[in-house]
Amino acid sequence: MNIAMISSEALPFSKSGGLADVVYSLSKALKGLRQNVAIIVPFYQASLAKGIDAEKVAEFDVRMSWRDQRTTLYKAVADGILYYLVANDYYFRRERMYGYMDDGERFAFFALAASEALRHLEWKPDVVHVHDWQSAIVPTLVSENYYNDDAYKGIRFVLTIHNPAFKGMLDRYFLTDFFNLPDHLFDIGKVRFEGMFSTLKSGIVYSDLITTVSPTHREELLTRDGGQGLDGVLEYRRDDFVGILNGIDYGEWNPEKDTRIAKTYGKETLEEGKHLNQSDLLKAYGLHWYGGPVYGIVSRLTWQKGIDILLPEARSILSKGGNFVLLGSGEYELEQRFEELRSQYPDTCGIYIGYNDALAHKIYAGSDFFMMPSLFEPCGLSQMISQRYGTLPIVRMTGGLADTVHPYDGMITGNEDGLAFRDYNVEGLDYAVYRAEELYRNQEGYYKVARAAMGRDHSWRTSARGYLAEYKKLLARK
Numbered sequence: 001m002n003i004a005m006i007s008s009e010a011l012p013f014s015k016s017g018g019l020a021d022v023v024y025s026l027s028k029a030l031k032g033l034r035q036n037v038a039i040i041v042p043f044y045q046a047s048l049a050k051g052i053d054a055e056k057v058a059e060f061d062v063r064m065s066w067r068d069q070r071t072t073l074y075k076a077v078a079d080g081i082l083y084y085l086v087a088n089d090y091y092f093r094r095e096r097m098y099g100y101m102d103d104g105e106r107f108a109f110f111a112l113a114a115s116e117a118l119r120h121l122e123w124k125p126d127v128v129h130v131h132d133w134q135s136a137i138v139p140t141l142v143s144e145n146y147y148n149d150d151a152y153k154g155i156r157f158v159l160t161i162h163n164p165a166f167k168g169m170l171d172r173y174f175l176t177d178f179f180n181l182p183d184h185l186f187d188i189g190k191v192r193f194e195g196m197f198s199t200l201k202s203g204i205v206y207s208d209l210i211t212t213v214s215p216t217h218r219e220e221l222l223t224r225d226g227g228q229g230l231d232g233v234l235e236y237r238r239d240d241f242v243g244i245l246n247g248i249d250y251g252e253w254n255p256e257k258d259t260r261i262a263k264t265y266g267k268e269t270l271e272e273g274k275h276l277n278q279s280d281l282l283k284a285y286g287l288h289w290y291g292g293p294v295y296g297i298v299s300r301l302t303w304q305k306g307i308d309i310l311l312p313e314a315r316s317i318l319s320k321g322g323n324f325v326l327l328g329s330g331e332y333e334l335e336q337r338f339e340e341l342r343s344q345y346p347d348t349c350g351i352y353i354g355y356n357d358a359l360a361h362k363i364y365a366g367s368d369f370f371m372m373p374s375l376f377e378p379c380g381l382s383q384m385i386s387q388r389y390g391t392l393p394i395v396r397m398t399g400g401l402a403d404t405v406h407p408y409d410g411m412i413t414g415n416e417d418g419l420a421f422r423d424y425n426v427e428g429l430d431y432a433v434y435r436a437e438e439l440y441r442n443q444e445g446y447y448k449v450a451r452a453a454m455g456r457d458h459s460w461r462t463s464a465r466g467y468l469a470e471y472k473k474l475l476a477r478k
């Protein structure tokens with residue numbers, strides 16, 4: 001089968017969060033199942049700087065309102081996967097991937113260029129798999145604008161919702177002005193969402209199959225409370241909506257072979273590995289250890305991640321003599337509040353604002369507990385990475401966190417692999433931390449639970465088979 005992924009980010013070229021990991025690892029796993037896979041991504045300045053060995057495949061114009069944007073399509077192979085990079089200096093030769101006033105227009109361009117790129121691939125795709133709001137409009141574009149074109153006949157579309165909070169809200173005039181789509185699509189409601197035009201909603205209406213990244217998040221999205229406004233349209237597509245749990249890349253995240261940590265370790269050598277990596281982590285942050293547990297977090301700093309309840313809890317941990325280390329970036333105000341915390345506890349609290357792969361590995365390996373008190377979490381990769389490193393995640397029972405963490409709640413039966421709470425408030429998180437401290441005082445129990453966590457299978461094998469089975473069902477449909 002020929003599968004083309006379209007995404008705004010994918011490793012190894014670009015990453016801001018789990019989307020980049022998932023598009024890359026799913027593609028690699030599908031290749032392992034002997035499928036042809038190509039990934040279409042923007043050619044960002046940062047990827048350019050990596051000096052990719054890319055070959056020019058095509059050049060074409062994309063009409064953007066009254067302007068024509070020259071587009072160059074490149075092809076590159078990385079880790080055995082075929083990539084198509086969409087280059088345009090005006091939109092993508094910028095410092096960051098997102099966060100510009102004209103992001104709506106930038107990704108409108110990307111979706112238009114990617115739709116056009118589909119005809120230049122090495123093979124005709126059977127399935128086009130789009131991800132999140134940035135590419136969700138592609139099924140609409142192809143269905144409405146290319147329905148007479150043989151190069152697109154028979155293609156099946158899959159949309160994966162990784163983050164339902166971002167809906168690609170655009171002004172109505174984008175429909176005709178940028179996308180060359182008929183204006184009545186707005187009036188009949190196919191692309192309208194809360195009075196605006198939403199690329200994500202359009203994707204839900206036009207795709208043959210919609211998926212999200214965990215079974216629990218699928219159920220949440222179908223409810224009024226957890227649906228983030230999408231429950232109505234998803235209910236209408238209920239029969240074509242499935243939840244498939246993400247995996248993690250076992251090549252990248254393997255404590256036995258990790259070259260970025262001070263000491264590699266496995267289940268049998270967990271105690272020694274944890275000890276040495278913890279010293280190394282504290283040293284990297286210039287911190288002192290007073291005998292308490294080390295709590296770590298690697299995260300985008302946004303309201304989704306439960307940062308507002310984490311801040312008071314981190315203060316409480318530090319006041320009891322524990323260590324707290326953070327790696328993250330995002331909302332300026334949240335970054336500042338963590339900086340303040342560090343200034344109050346300079347020898348036990350470590351804050352690194354920014355993006356840093358090597359440091360992320362050190363935190364996963366060197367912490368005792370990993371904090372993930374998310375308000376909502378479609379899947380979450382960090383809790384699974386932590387488990388693989390024998391670091392117990394402290395999570396809120398939501399979305400994929402509920403599907404991957406079996407919490408310790410005072411009794412060790414052999415099945416526990418983390419800690420959890422339900423209610424989104426500081427008391428809830430405080431309860432989970434109380435359980436974490438209790439477990440930490442019983443070192444034998446702690447290591448038993450940590451070993452169980454390390455033994456979980458979070459590889460992509462099962463999930464990739466799940467996607468492939470769904471693609472096959474689509475192709476069998478008339």
Ligand code: ADP
Nearest residue numbers: 017018299300327328354355356360380381382
């Ligand atoms: P999300 O996609 O919502 O950000 P996930 O848990 O699915 O959350 O994936 C986050 C991924 O991004 C993990 O691999 C995590 O280690 C990584 N990550 C997040 N922030 C940083 C950072 N500041 N530096 C390095 N890696 C980061």
Ligand code: GLC
Nearest residue numbers: 018019162377378379380381
């Ligand atoms: C999104 C979600 C996260 C998920 C990731 C990859 O960023 O916030 O929960 O793991 O996508 O699917």
